[in-house]
Amino acid sequence: MSKGPSRIAEFIKKALFLDFVKGLSITLKYNVSRSITLKYPDEEKWVPDRRFRGQHTLNKDENGRELCVACELCVKVCPTKCITVIPMEDDTGRGIADRVAKVWKVELARCMFCGYCEDACPTRAVRLGRDYELACLDLSCTTREKDELLKPQSIPDTIQGGFVVRSSFERTPEGIRVVPDLRMQKKRNI
Amino acid sequence: MPDLATLLEILIIVVKVSVISGILFSLPLPLTWIERKVAGHIQVRLGPWRVGPHGVLQPFADMVKLLIKEDIVPERADKFLFKLAPLLSMIPAFLVFVAIPFGEKFAIPFVGKEITLYLSDMNVGILYILAIGGLGIYGMILGGWASNSKYSLLGGLRSSAQMISYEVSMSFAAIGVVMLTNSLNLLEMVRSQSGSFLDWNIFYLPVGPVWFVIFIIAALAEINRIPFDLPEDEGTLAAGFHTEYSGMRFSFFMLAEYVAMVTVSVLTVIMFFGGWNPPLDISIFHLVPPIFWFLGKVILFIYFFMWLRFTLPRYRYDQLMTIGWKVLIPLSLVNILVTGLMII
Amino acid sequence: MSGPDVATFFSPGDFLAILPEMVIAGMACVILMVDLVVPRTKRWVVPALSVLSVAAAAWFSWNLAGSGVSAFSGMFVLDGYAAFFKLIFYIVAVFAVFVSIRYIKTEEIDLGEYYVLMLFSLSGMMIMASGSDLLTIYLGLELASLPVYALVGFLQKSRKSNEAAMKYVILGAFSSAILLYGISLIYGLTGTTQLAAISAALETGAVSGPLFTLAVIMLVAGFGFKVAGFPFHMWAPDAYEGAPTPITAFMAAGPKAAAFAVIMRVFLEGLFPAYDNWQMAIAAVAVGSMVVGNITAIMQTSIKRMLAFSSVGHAGYALLGLVAGSEEGIASVMFYLLVYAFMNLGIFGIIIMMRRDSQSGDQISHYAGLAKSNRLTALAMLVFLFSLAGIPPTAGFVAKFYVFMALIHKGMIGLAVVAALMSAVAAYYYIRIVMLMYMREPEKEFLLASSRGILCVLIIALAAVVALGVYPLTYKPRPARRSAVGQERNEMERWYP
């Protein structure tokens, strides 16, 4: 009893292409639904959350002194050995202690953004920031020196993140860049 | 010296030919764009976006890329056939349009001269289309063979086997329509379907829809579109018969494929959906020129094929053969019988 | 939608006329299906059904014989001539089935399709014999030969069989093409494919010239292939040797006789007004066949090859009757073919009996000393060989005698002399086997694969060969009428059977 009618039902289903119709209706629904693709970099850009692990940044304290004490713990803990730190004596008040980094260099091509350096850092000097447009045309830009890392990143820490902003795509003689307009924020379901 | 009227006739034919071939040559430009857009949106993506507004200039960029690409002929290839194959694939696809009508007549404004919207009113039209359309396969077989590459050869073999298997049921479907409309002539076919949409062959119950399904499946297999694009199955055969082709020669194959898709859409509309007849026999609908009804339906079908392409997975090769020989052909035979009985 | 009324083209009576053919072709389909359901233990059903259907067809033919009906707007005739040839075909088919039953078990090719293909071929031969339109004749020819191509290659495991089938198919297709060219030229020249109409067109004398000669040459070549006449006989030895022996027997007697039926109808009914055009060509083929067939046969060591060449020679003799072009000639050829069918099936029956287990019986040397152990078999073989050689009082002698008489009555004494000389040559290799059988000591014990079927065939064939040799069918020659075309056929009807 169980087999007969179900087989007939199966046949009718096949003959009327019901499965096809089902599949087609699903794809049609998607066809008319909104696309989830961002129009990045032309019009939209994704602002990551704070927990995002992008390019490194070196923090300063509220007095503008470097937090890094060149303890080299980040160098030790780095699994890819991409960080180079050379300490030096400096009591001019550049850092919070009299030991500062003469060189603080990260090779982004080798870094895997695991965030161990963050954890290891006793002074919370090194943080993985929110810049993620790291592509470049030659190898020189794969290493970031201390000077660059000390500059604040394009998205200030005050912004929560996790939304899409309107952006513009700019071609300059130095290269291309995507300038986000942080005022126009919108949530997006992904 | 022929008189003026003859010259004018010849001129009209020349113009018509050049218009049609011009349209056909430029057809892949919008079609590739549309196809990629449809693909994108069905996959909840955007599709081409960056070249021009909404990426409309993308096909032109592609064209430029194809034109300036290096033309590679493999060292051990059969050079002559390798170069001939893309043309063999393309020319029949164009020749088919000699017999395809786009409408009845069209009066040129201000001049008062009527011109017909077809090149040739062949009394064996459908047969001609099936016959010539079938020739395109040689481009694939010979191209696949001449490339001297395993993938290409397998692609060529697959396409020939596929074509032989499905040509039969496609012809049966054509025969079915011929039985329904009582003519091999495409114009007659359309004329016999005039009236409301209930007069269309697709609604000739119960056989019409069956013929339609048979025709669509067979046609999909004939023009190598998903779900039957085994000859260029990138999962197993690199790019199938055109693996070794690059540049313009490759684009000829693409051109042929798109033209074939248009042909099938046009044929479907003519054979099953009343050609340029409006869906309802009311005066408002007759205000719209018939050619627009025709083009509208054709575009719907082109969309349908694209829609199918991004919905269905590819069939396995043995499934393809099973569908062809064990389902479609017996079904066509039974359906011919039923059609015959209905006509009597 | 107006057109000629269907009734002008055929009537229900026309379907009655092709009833025997319909029975055979229809039964072939039935047997094809029966074969699927018959259990392995009851395989005898298939050959039995085949024989029954041939018998049924024969019964219908007997009732229809001589009605002289022309059916399907002159494409098919039922005259005495056709009936006589159909009789030959029925005999050949039944005999072939009988001798096959045990053989195909030995060779492990016991498939129902074997008989089905034979029946299809038979229906083709029947259509050939009755065809009175080049179109029907050609189609009958194809229907008769296509199944035989497959039957020749039926021994899948044997390379020889496959090769033979291959050669036969290719050369057969080639000859069909030549024949078709000839037919299309005739159609182009006369505007018709109906033999009577062709003859009428030729009568007017409007059709002549080199193109017509070309057409005739092509027809001769095309038919020459089918009867395996020189120089179109190349396929015959290989095909005869490679084929399963019952099929060799069938081929040598059935389709060949059908081809003769067609040749005589085409040349004597359709192209008779152009007698002078084709007479020399046919005569050349005939003489060539006799000379080459008989002389090459001497050198053979395989008995099947030898019989193949001998059949080429016999085709030459039979063609001589056509060369004579008289009613007497026609009658002699018909008689010749009937006799040839009997003696051929008889001798192949014995060859089939020699095939058992590992014993092949294909070589002439295998027959050494047969008479010591199997006296009766050897005696039968002796009679058949004497008949093939044309030694009285066997039927073979009478058949040859009639052909020679027909030639002499037409004043073609030269041809008759050549034919007689070649008979003497032929006697050498036939009698050599007799000598082997009676004079040599056997090399090893003979195990004959006899069966009721083969014995039956042998007895009937033996009886026929002797009886026809002692009491030949006779006919009374009348002055030939060369003028009226239709009359030629009527004359034939009056005499045979």
Add this chain to the structure above:
Amino acid sequence: MEKLFFLMFAAVAIASGLAVVTARNPVHSALALIVCLIQVAALFVLLRSPFLAAVQIFIYVGAVMVLFLFVVLILDMRKAVLQAFPPVKKRFVVGVILVLMAQILAFVFVTPMGLSPAGGWEPTVESIGRMLFTKYLFPFEVVSVILLAALVAAIVIAKERR
């Protein structure tokens, strides 16, 4: 005009027919045969039989030759063919063919083509169908029996036994 076309098609047909025989590569031969068949189809058009032309292309070019190529490609006969036919005699063969062809052509031109075979009916699809089922019913049915027999024969030959 028509004669010109005839000569053109006929010449190409003959040339491609020759190419079928002389081409050493079976694929090239097949291609030449396709060309030849298309030319013949064109001749049918000249003879006012578009139906036959379409059928010729449909069946011979579209189906038979595709199957043919399929088999040729699978068999990879290139080496086998080159071994079987040493290329030395090619010129001789071509010569013989040319002579024979010239003879036939001469015959064709010398002999007056007599009675017109066309019985005054239009070679349309309808009339062809009507003819097939009235005047030529018997041959038509015989053809179906032939096809059945050929089918049985082919299956028997090709089938793996046991």
